[in-house]
Amino acid sequence: xxxxxxxxxxxxxxxxxVSIEVFVPDNEKFGHYSTNVALKxxxxxxxxxxxxxxxxxxxxxxxxVKDFFKKIEIAPPGFINFWLSEKTLQDKIKEILxxxxxxxxxxxxxxxxxxxxxxxxxxxxxxxxxxxxxxRGGFLGDALANILKFQGNKVVKEYYINDAKASTQIxxxxxxxxGIGKSxxxxxxxxxxxxxxxxxxxxYSDAGYLLAKIIQEDNKKFIENKLKIKFDKWFxxxxxxxxxxxxKLLGELKKKNLIYKKDDAIWFKSKQFGDNEDRVLVRQxxxxxxxxxxxxxxxxxxxxxxxxxxxxFNKVIDIWGADHHGYSxxxxxxxxxxxxxxxxxxxxxxxxxxxIKKGKxxxxxxxxxxxxxxxxxxxxxxxxxxxxxxxxxxPNTHMDFDLDLAKEKSLENxxxxxQYAAVRCDSILKKPKFQSPNSKQIPKPKFQNLKxxxxxxxxxxxxxxxxxxxxxxxxxxxxxPQILVRYSLDLARQFHNFYEKEHIxxxxxxxxxxxxxxxMDFMFARLALIQATLVIFKxxxxxxxxxxxxxx
RNA sequence: GUCCCUGUAGUUCAACGGAUAGAACGGCUCCCUUCUAAGGAGCAAAUGAGGGUUCGAUUCCUUCCGGGGAUACCA
Numbered sequence: 041x042x043x044x045x046x047x048x049x050x051x052x053x054x055x056x057x058v059s060i061e062v063f064v065p066d067n068e069k070f071g072h073y074s075t076n077v078a079l080k081x082x083x084x085x086x087x088x089x090x091x092x093x094x095x096x097x098x099x100x101x102x103x104x105v106k107d108f109f110k111k112i113e114i115a116p117p118g119f120i121n122f123w124l125s126e127k128t129l130q131d132k133i134k135e136i137l138x139x140x141x142x143x144x145x146x147x148x149x150x151x152x153x154x155x156x157x158x159x160x161x162x163x164x165x166x167x168x169x170x171x172x173x174x175x176r177g178g179f180l181g182d183a184l185a186n187i188l189k190f191q192g193n194k195v196v197k198e199y200y201i202n203d204a205k206a207s208t209q210i211x212x213x214x215x216x217x218x219g220i221g222k223s224x225x226x227x228x229x230x231x232x233x234x235x236x237x238x239x240x241x242x243x244y245s246d247a248g249y250l251l252a253k254i255i256q257e258d259n260k261k262f263i264e265n266k267l268k269i270k271f272d273k274w275f276x277x278x279x280x281x282x283x284x285x286x287x288k289l290l291g292e293l294k295k296k297n298l299i300y301k302k303d304d305a306i307w308f309k310s311k312q313f314g315d316n317e318d319r320v321l322v323r324q325x326x327x328x329x330x331x332x333x334x335x336x337x338x339x340x341x342x343x344x345x346x347x348x349x350x351x352x353f354n355k356v357i358d359i360w361g362a363d364h365h366g367y368s369x370x371x372x373x374x375x376x377x378x379x380x381x382x383x384x385x386x387x388x389x390x391x392x393x394x395x396i397k398k399g400k401x402x403x404x405x406x407x408x409x410x411x412x413x414x415x416x417x418x419x420x421x422x423x424x425x426x427x428x429x430x431x432x433x434x435p436n437t438h439m440d441f442d443l444d445l446a447k448e449k450s451l452e453n454x455x456x457x458x459q460y461a462a463v464r465c466d467s468i469l470k471k472p473k474f475q476s477p478n479s480k481q482i483p484k485p486k487f488q489n490l491k492x493x494x495x496x497x498x499x500x501x502x503x504x505x506x507x508x509x510x511x512x513x514x515x516x517x518x519x520x521p522q523i524l525v526r527y528s529l530d531l532a533r534q535f536h537n538f539y540e541k542e543h544i545x546x547x548x549x550x551x552x553x554x555x556x557x558x559x560m561d562f563m564f565a566r567l568a569l570i571q572a573t574l575v576i577f578k579x580x581x582x583x584x585x586x587x588x589x590x591x592x
Numbered sequence: 593g594u595c596c597c598u599g600u601a602g603u604u605c606a607a608c609g610g611a612u613a614g615a616a617c618g619g620c621u622c623c624c625u626u627c628u629a630a631g632g633a634g635c636a637a638a639u640g641a642g643g644g645u646u647c648g649a650u651u652c653c654u655u656c657c658g659g660g661g662a663u664a665c666c667a
Contacts, residue, residue: 061608070611079610079647089647117647119611165667208666305665316595316663323665336667365596366662391597392661433605436597438660440604445617452630454616460630468627514608526606529615540623540632547626592630 043510046073053099056084071121072503078118089118129502130490136572144509144579146192156194158347159185161359163200166256167213175414177359177390179430182269183521186583191516198273203252205245205278206333214248266418280339289342298377313373341374348380359388388519390435396442421446424586428455431584432525454529461532462577463592465570468544489565497538504534508576528580535573544570
């Protein structure tokens with residue numbers, strides 16, 4: 041990685057304990073890469089920052105491999121700016137084409153145990169179809185899992201099915217199933233109830249459980265076939281009861297003296313572990329004399345303990361909708377009671393999506409059945425567009441999804457812009473002219489010609505390609521797939537720009553032998569560049585989970 | 593009340609504390625004898641308000657004014 045290389049060079053020069061940051065400046069006149077380390081050092085040493093920068097620069101030139109940089113400049117108030125040499129850039133094409141799918145991948149040392157990460161997302165209630173909010177979290181989780189895997193982590197994607205018979209929502213669903221529920225029934229739900237048939241369930245909870253199973257099966261099919269998201273693990277809440285994990289947890293908490301009884305309910309002393317108040321684990325019995333039912337919290341804590349203690353994940357990521365954020369101190373308190381550090385659980389909150397229809401907000405209401413389901417959305421705008429659109433924005437964004445716009449302007453969607461760039465690469469490479477007479481294959485690039493790639497457009501495009509591994513790392517570290525999406529747009533722009541100005545196919549007619557050879561060499565060099573660009577597009581698309589169309 | 597997000601061009605969104613705040617859509621000009629114009633070049637257009645920290649603040653702290661969400665023995 042170019043950036044890492046620069047950082048390492050700086051580390052040889054700067055011995056003080058300052059964090060060395062290298063970044064790509066917005067403006068090209070400040071270099072291909074830049075560092076502010078002199079500014080930080082100046083503060084530490086209480087010296088003039090320009091003097092420090094000057095000093096670092098002069099020592100650096102002794103450390104750096106010859107021809108790695110084209111030039112190094114210092115700029116007020118003390119930035120050090122780097123320009124990569126043409127050779128450094130050209131050589132990268134070779135690396136990209138050699139590594140192909142593996143370019144940008146972090147290969148962890150085999151000996152070191154792989155970091156196992158659990159990432160849980162969607163986990164929609166099995167009481168109805170998936171919402172648009174589920175989609176946002178779903179795409180986010182899926183892309184993030186891909187990125188973390190690419191970074192050399194072992195990743196398990198999982199889905200928690202909230203199907204506990206003991207839960208209120210399942211009992212309510214059961215009431216609906218037998219026709220006494222007061223909740224609104226969509227046509228879809230009516231059909232499912234019919235499918236359930238006249239099977240005599242013992243009670244509402246059982247009826248609800250059976251109906252939830254049917255709904256869940258449909259949701260699963262939808263997720264796998266339409267969202268194209270493959271989970272590694274489907275984890276049932278009800279199983280935590282059946283296996284005795286819930287009961288066992290209650291026993292352990294009792295042993296630790298962390299629960300008490302109040303108002304006939306059982307409470308967890310979560311306040312001891314940083315929560316605002318203590319929380320109920322087992323409700324007051326609905327019928328006097330009977331046992332109370334656990335709240336969602338108890339099995340969920342058992343579930344997370346299962347991830348940490350039984351399956352021994354080093355890191356657990358949960359993706360939740362914003363409406364659940366208040367729940368996190370409670371869960372973290374519960375984990376802390378078992379000695380699990382805060383930073384082991386990363387909760388990503390994705391903000392709610394506002395649906396705009398005809399300029400007005402459409403409230404998503406399950407009860408009234410007024411909401412637009414994720415399925416409808418995908419049917420209207422397509423999977424690639426939907427994925428790209430959701431992934432484009434930071435999870436913190438309270439995004440507005442304009443349905444009319446998404447529908448009408450689907451061709452204006454940025455995903456097409458990016459896909460079009462990749463398709464252009466692909467179609468150039470498939471031009472018959474490039475195929476050697478007796479082969480359908482794209483000719484192997486000739487690396488010795490790469491030095492011919494020296495126009496401004498060539499080099500700008502290569503510079504963008506070279507950033508790919510850096511972008512992946514940044515996206516992984518910040519759990520932010522949107523960084524990769526933004527990059528894909530930048531890359532596409534750079535490519536379209538290149539395409540407009542530079543020709544790849546040479547006109548070979550009427551050339552003498554020398555000219556012919558020159559043109560061919562040049563063409564092969566450009567061909568290699570296009571191949572490398574396509575490699576980066578493909579890698580990006582794979583991580584984001586969008587397709588590369590054959591043609592557009 | 594308390595807690596979590598959030599306030600940036602007309603609109604939807606970017607910007608590890610960095611240099612001249614970026615895109616896209618919309619608006620206005622140009623560019624198809626050239627590998628797909630689903631493209632390219634250009635113009636106009638923005639940090640809610642006030643303090644503070646810093647060489648440097650959209651970013652951090654603070655007050656105020658907006659918007660969304662949470663404050664359940666729902667999940």
